[in-house]
Amino acid sequence: MAAGPVWVAAGACRRVLQRAFSLHKAHSIKDMENTLQLVRNIIPPQTSKKHKGQDGRIGVIGGCQEYTGAPYFAAISALKVGADLSHVFCTREAAPVIKSYSPELIVHPVLDSPGAVHDVEEWLPRLHALVVGPGLGRDDTLLENVKGILEAAKARDIPVVIDADGLWLIAQHPALIQGYRKAVLTPNHVEFSRLSEAVLREPGNGSDREAVWRLSQALGNVTVVRKGEQDVLSDGEQVLECAQEGSSRRCGGQGDLLSGALGVLVHWALLAGPEKTNGCSPLLLAAVGACSLTRQCSHQAFQKHGRSTTTTDMIAEVGPAFHRLFEA
Numbered sequence: 001m002a003a004g005p006v007w008v009a010a011g012a013c014r015r016v017l018q019r020a021f022s023l024h025k026a027h028s029i030k031d032m033e034n035t036l037q038l039v040r041n042i043i044p045p046q047t048s049k050k051h052k053g054q055d056g057r058i059g060v061i062g063g064c065q066e067y068t069g070a071p072y073f074a075a076i077s078a079l080k081v082g083a084d085l086s087h088v089f090c091t092r093e094a095a096p097v098i099k100s101y102s103p104e105l106i107v108h109p110v111l112d113s114p115g116a117v118h119d120v121e122e123w124l125p126r127l128h129a130l131v132v133g134p135g136l137g138r139d140d141t142l143l144e145n146v147k148g149i150l151e152a153a154k155a156r157d158i159p160v161v162i163d164a165d166g167l168w169l170i171a172q173h174p175a176l177i178q179g180y181r182k183a184v185l186t187p188n189h190v191e192f193s194r195l196s197e198a199v200l201r202e203p204g205n206g207s208d209r210e211a212v213w214r215l216s217q218a219l220g221n222v223t224v225v226r227k228g229e230q231d232v233l234s235d236g237e238q239v240l241e242c243a244q245e246g247s248s249r250r251c252g253g254q255g256d257l258l259s260g261a262l263g264v265l266v267h268w269a270l271l272a273g274p275e276k277t278n279g280c281s282p283l284l285l286a287a288v289g290a291c292s293l294t295r296q297c298s299h300q301a302f303q304k305h306g307r308s309t310t311t312t313d314m315i316a317e318v319g320p321a322f323h324r325l326f327e328a
């Protein structure tokens with residue numbers, strides 16, 4: 001049966017439109033409260049019976065001469081959300097810089113080496129999810145290596161979040177991700193237009209929520225999270241909108257926080273299994289969680305710091321914001 005999108009507003013507890021061409025899906029996510037409850041269900045309990053690594057080992061692929069902040073923001077956010085170990089695979093010269101930001105990150109200076117794909121592949125069996133793109137840059141050699149890393153991750157069925165310059169790569173080679181149901185793309189306004197143009201031969205009108213659904217469908221139900229004043233999320237079946245209150249501050253790095261948080265939430269959602277997710281797409285639930293969390297961090301940081309708010313201030317809010325949204 002041809003199924004159209006089910007549109008549900010999440011964040012403002014307001015359902016804008018529900019086009020329930022698919023009855024089953026129409027019943028699966030009703031509103032924001034139900035959705036957030038499902039997000040709460042996927043969070044693994046904190047017990048004394050676990051060993052290091054069980055709550056998530058995340059890899060970030062990115063970091064080059066120009067951009068060292070973005071992979072740091074993504075990797076540290078994964079840790080702050082609750083992952084146990086966070087790796088960054090970056091270029092040789094970016095590594096000491098990223099290490100100097102935080103002793104908590106494991107940093108591999110391999111991305112521009114001739115053996116990059118092999119070096120990352122060796123770590124893949126120990127990683128639960130990859131976040132590909134923050135601070136990667138657009139150097140052809142690096143992008144070629146990332147192609148190989150993506151293929152290796154797919155072969156191992158490892159979930160991937162693709163952001164920033166990773167999306168540039170996907171716009172050049174959509175086949176890299178076509179039909180891979182364990183992928184989430186997190187484009188901003190410009191990145192979404194570029195992807196729409198590449199995949200659908202249309203600019204992807206910013207105000208058109210259906211455009212997100214169409215892009216996801218065209219990519220074979222890859223989950224798409226279009227960030228903006230409201231975040232619009234789709235797995236090609238449902239369309240959700242996250243309007244959780246954020247802030248008017250638009251400093252760089254907020255998307256990197258989102259992608260790192262999403263890396264760990266995707267792992268948790270897939271681990272939780274269908275009885276916890278009530279038949280909903282685990283990747284979509286993870287995305288709702290990451291969007292709500294990022295916006296709540298922005299809101300809380302802005303209340304304290306106003307116009308001087310930066311992404312570092314938002315990262316300091318990850319713990320309290322997570323507690324407020326998902327544990328209170």
Ligand SMILES: NC(=O)C1=CN([C@@H]2O[C@H](COP(=O)(O)OP(=O)(O)OC[C@H]3O[C@@H](n4cnc5c(N)ncnc54)[C@H](OP(=O)(O)O)[C@@H]3O)[C@@H](O)[C@H]2O)[C@@H](O)CC1
Nearest residue numbers: 067068069070133134135136137164165189190252253256
């Ligand atoms: N501290 C760090 O290390 C950080 C590093 N980062 C890393 O930088 C790399 C490049 O990523 P990117 O996002 O800057 O993309 P890119 O394609 O160069 O476009 C930028 C231009 O697009 C536009 N524009 C953007 N949003 C728009 C909107 N909503 N609506 C309309 N226009 C909009 C705007 O254009 P303008 O206003 O100048 O016309 C803007 O200048 C990538 O690796 C990323 O991870 C970042 O993560 C930040 C923190």
Ligand SMILES: Nc1ncnc2c1ncn2[C@@H]1O[C@H](COP(=O)(O)OP(=O)(O)OP(=O)(O)O)[C@@H](O)[C@H]1O
Nearest residue numbers: 188227228229231246247252253254255256294295
């Ligand atoms: N106009 C807006 N109003 C409120 N929140 C917004 C707005 N635009 C983006 N956001 C939020 O900011 C966060 C990052 O989105 P943004 O579009 O800035 O990503 P980005 O450009 O990839 O960021 P980065 O600088 O990390 O690359 C998301 O949580 C999104 O919901």
Ligand SMILES: [Mg+2]
Nearest residue numbers: 164188255256
């Ligand atoms: Mg970005």
